[in-house]
Amino acid sequence: MTPEFKFMVRATDGDARSGMITTGRGLVPTPAFMPVGTRASVKAVDPDEVRSSGASILLGNTYHLMLRPGAQIIERAGGLAQFMGWNGPTLTDSGGFQVFSLGERAKVTDDGVVFSSHIDGDRVELTPRRAIEIQAALGSDIAMVLDECPRGEASREEVIRAMERTTLWARDQVNVERAKGQALFGIVQGGTHVDLRLSHLEELAQMDFDGIALGGLSVGEPVPEMYRVLHEVCPRMPAQRPRYLMGVGTPDDILEAISHGVDMFDCVMPTRNARNGQVFVHGGRINIKQARYAEDPRPIEPGCTCPCCSRFARRYLRHLFLAGEMLVYRLLTLHNLHHYGECTAGARVAIEEGSFESFRKSWGTPRVDDL
Amino acid sequence: MTPEFKFMVRATDGDARSGMITTGRGLVPTPAFMPVGTRASVKAVDPDEVRSSGASILLGNTYHLMLRPGAQIIERAGGLAQFMGWNGPTLTDSGGFQVFSLGERAKVTDDGVVFSSHIDGDRVELTPRRAIEIQAALGSDIAMVLDECPRGEASREEVIRAMERTTLWARDQVNVERAKGQALFGIVQGGTHVDLRLSHLEELAQMDFDGIALGGLSVGEPVPEMYRVLHEVCPRMPAQRPRYLMGVGTPDDILEAISHGVDMFDCVMPTRNARNGQVFVHGGRINIKQARYAEDPRPIEPGCTCPCCSRFARRYLRHLFLAGEMLVYRLLTLHNLHHYGECTAGARVAIEEGSFESFRKSWGTPRVDDL
Numbered sequence: 001m002t003p004e005f006k007f008m009v010r011a012t013d014g015d016a017r018s019g020m021i022t023t024g025r026g027l028v029p030t031p032a033f034m035p036v037g038t039r040a041s042v043k044a045v046d047p048d049e050v051r052s053s054g055a056s057i058l059l060g061n062t063y064h065l066m067l068r069p070g071a072q073i074i075e076r077a078g079g080l081a082q083f084m085g086w087n088g089p090t091l092t093d094s095g096g097f098q099v100f101s102l103g104e105r106a107k108v109t110d111d112g113v114v115f116s117s118h119i120d121g122d123r124v125e126l127t128p129r130r131a132i133e134i135q136a137a138l139g140s141d142i143a144m145v146l147d148e149c150p151r152g153e154a155s156r157e158e159v160i161r162a163m164e165r166t167t168l169w170a171r172d173q174v175n176v177e178r179a180k181g182q183a184l185f186g187i188v189q190g191g192t193h194v195d196l197r198l199s200h201l202e203e204l205a206q207m208d209f210d211g212i213a214l215g216g217l218s219v220g221e222p223v224p225e226m227y228r229v230l231h232e233v234c235p236r237m238p239a240q241r242p243r244y245l246m247g248v249g250t251p252d253d254i255l256e257a258i259s260h261g262v263d264m265f266d267c268v269m270p271t272r273n274a275r276n277g278q279v280f281v282h283g284g285r286i287n288i289k290q291a292r293y294a295e296d297p298r299p300i301e302p303g304c305t306c307p308c309c310s311r312f313a314r315r316y317l318r319h320l321f322l323a324g325e326m327l328v329y330r331l332l333t334l335h336n337l338h339h340y341g342e343c344t345a346g347a348r349v350a351i352e353e354g355s356f357e358s359f360r361k362s363w364g365t366p367r368v369d370d371l
Numbered sequence: 372m373t374p375e376f377k378f379m380v381r382a383t384d385g386d387a388r389s390g391m392i393t394t395g396r397g398l399v400p401t402p403a404f405m406p407v408g409t410r411a412s413v414k415a416v417d418p419d420e421v422r423s424s425g426a427s428i429l430l431g432n433t434y435h436l437m438l439r440p441g442a443q444i445i446e447r448a449g450g451l452a453q454f455m456g457w458n459g460p461t462l463t464d465s466g467g468f469q470v471f472s473l474g475e476r477a478k479v480t481d482d483g484v485v486f487s488s489h490i491d492g493d494r495v496e497l498t499p500r501r502a503i504e505i506q507a508a509l510g511s512d513i514a515m516v517l518d519e520c521p522r523g524e525a526s527r528e529e530v531i532r533a534m535e536r537t538t539l540w541a542r543d544q545v546n547v548e549r550a551k552g553q554a555l556f557g558i559v560q561g562g563t564h565v566d567l568r569l570s571h572l573e574e575l576a577q578m579d580f581d582g583i584a585l586g587g588l589s590v591g592e593p594v595p596e597m598y599r600v601l602h603e604v605c606p607r608m609p610a611q612r613p614r615y616l617m618g619v620g621t622p623d624d625i626l627e628a629i630s631h632g633v634d635m636f637d638c639v640m641p642t643r644n645a646r647n648g649q650v651f652v653h654g655g656r657i658n659i660k661q662a663r664y665a666e667d668p669r670p671i672e673p674g675c676t677c678p679c680c681s682r683f684a685r686r687y688l689r690h691l692f693l694a695g696e697m698l699v700y701r702l703l704t705l706h707n708l709h710h711y712g713e714c715t716a717g718a719r720v721a722i723e724e725g726s727f728e729s730f731r732k733s734w735g736t737p738r739v740d741d742l
Contacts (some may be wrong), residue, residue, distance in 0.1 A: 323411075
């Protein structure tokens with residue numbers, strides 16, 4: 001375990017838990033949503049705005065950053081947080097998910113992955129050890145192991161092979177030297193097969209990881225399948241270490257996972273959907289492009305205290321979107337990040353008060369009449 | 372004259388002057404730079420940021436706004452400022468310049484202009500009266516007459532014809548009913564022909580305009596030609612009314628024009644150049660894309676107090692630009708608008724102190740070693 005990295009559960013409510021992660025760069029109250037800053041920028045917003053949305057940690061991507069600007073440039077700048085002007089902890093995804101989504105352009109063996117860069121086509125090799133070394137250079141507060149993430153439609157046999165390789169790699173990576181104070185999380189695979197998930201979890205839980213993540217969910221399987229896995233697997237994850245559900249999801253998904261004891265989340269939905277004009281409101285989503293908002297003087301969600309809702313009307317946001325004015329991507333992103341920040345902050349308070357289920361129900365109750 | 376619109380010269384230094392415009396929506400200290408918000412958004416930044424850059428008035432475009440979202444939508448929202456969340460005065464360009472830049476797609480007669488919309492190809496007619504009516508609906512604090520802006524390479528005869536038509540239209544427009552408190556400025560044409568400029572100025576100065584603008588400059592003519600016109604024409608513009616140089620220019624151009632007594636400016640350079648990676652510094656410009664900034668830990672300009680320079684290093688800005696992260700367009704725009712805001716604010720103070728020429732010299736002195 002990494003001595004500078006601490007996790008404490010402060011309260012529980014059923015399987016749901018509220019806690020606190022301590023890193024060398026600051027505190028992370030959990031459950032926590034981590035906005036995605038793939039290329040050292042949470043798209044369309046600045047670090048102060050990310051912080052004001054309620055986020056205390058953000059995520060960068062090893063695969064993207066090793067290609068551009070390159071890990072050495074970030075290392076010499078003092079690490080990812082310093083490089084991007086983020087005054088707080090960061091987590092780096094290992095890049096496994098991105099590499100595997102390259103499909104034909106990546107070749108996976110037990111030694112690692114060879115792929116051609118999406119930027120210039122250069123041949124790049126990413127071994128498990130190298131994935132840790134690069135993250136040491138990036139200087140994130142939490143590094144993730146390189147894992148093999150099977151496709152959503154993979155057969156049971158393919159899932160098993162990916163699990164076995166992930167375990168092999170995990171054993172190799174757990175002892176590679178990291179940056180000072182940098183934690184390392186293992187990643188549990190196993191698709192939607194609960195028995196595989198549990199056996200993989202058992203293997204990883206025995207290794208010296210500071211936290212355990214669930215990977216390979218929300219990759220195309222039906223939502224009830226994912227919920228079944230969360231229900232069966234999460235409560236059996238080591239209680240003393242943070243539990244991180246990777247790449248999930250809607251606020252509903254996050255609240256479901258929190259109810260089963262998950263502590264950390266990341267997802268591109270609040271940022272990516274905003275850039276497509278889709279904003280989250282209690283009980284659903286609206287798309288700002290719709291003609292019915294052409295003269296709507298209301299904010300996205302009346303009562304919302306985000307920088308977008310406290311200032312701008314739907315009619316203006318719709319105009320900006322149709323005109324392609326980039327201000328709108330920022331404003332909608334601010335709203336969505338605030339929505340996610342309020343969701344996890346509300347969950348934390350509710351768990352401490354023992355009222356998580358009623359909070360969850362109230363969160364999902366529409367507050368506008370036009371969903 | 373419009374009773375709610377007032378202009379007062381507070382100090383002069385040679386031909387340069389410092390003054391104050393009063394509108395129903397607030398004050399505009401002059402010399403003033405007006406950021407361009409063509410489609411009801413100063414590209415890449417929000418209204419609070421525009422204000423913080425030192426701007427007190429911004430510009431919208433009649434041609435663009437009449438097509439999208441439409442003047443009625445803006446009128447029903449309470450006018451352009453209210454629609455876009457800008458708490459201050461606005462000026463609307465008449466759209467003449469945009470229409471004429473459509474070239475083949477616009478047909479000009481003494482009655483006005485017929486053109487096909489760049490959005491859907493629809494046939495649109497813009498008469499001089501209609502240009503004022505639309506601006507009345509947009510509810511700007513300063514409206515501009517529809518003028519004919521000849522091409523930069525136009526012959527003397529073409530320039531004369533455009534002047535004559537502009538005068539004809541001006542006579543028609545000056546008496547059209549406007550929004551309450553809305554001022555109207557006339558536009559002087561005449562290309563780089565000083566005799567034509569002076570005779571057109573004389574005609575327009577006799578009409579009941581609240582301010583006089585110079586149009587048709589910075590349209591491709593050599594800079595010394597423009598400076599010659601400014602030198603000969605500006606000091607002869609009516610002293611009691613604001614003088615507005617349209618579409619100009621670099622900080623050097625603006626300081627030159629201020630020295631000849633111009634009060635108001637607009638230009639897309641600070642915003643457009645930012646989106647191309649070009650930022651203004653004292654004594655020149657730098658392009659953030661250059662390889663020599665790859666590991667440069669300095670802000671764009673050390674000592675600059677803008678939100679970009681007070682927080683972000685060149686190495687990070689360059690990375691964002693190469694990665695295509697939209698945050699960089701905002702940050703570079705903030706720097707450039709701040710640079711322009713400081714330039715005009717500094718000029719105002721210097722004029723009041725009688726030190727305009729030494730301010731101008733110091734403004735143009737490089738403060739970084741790598742121009």
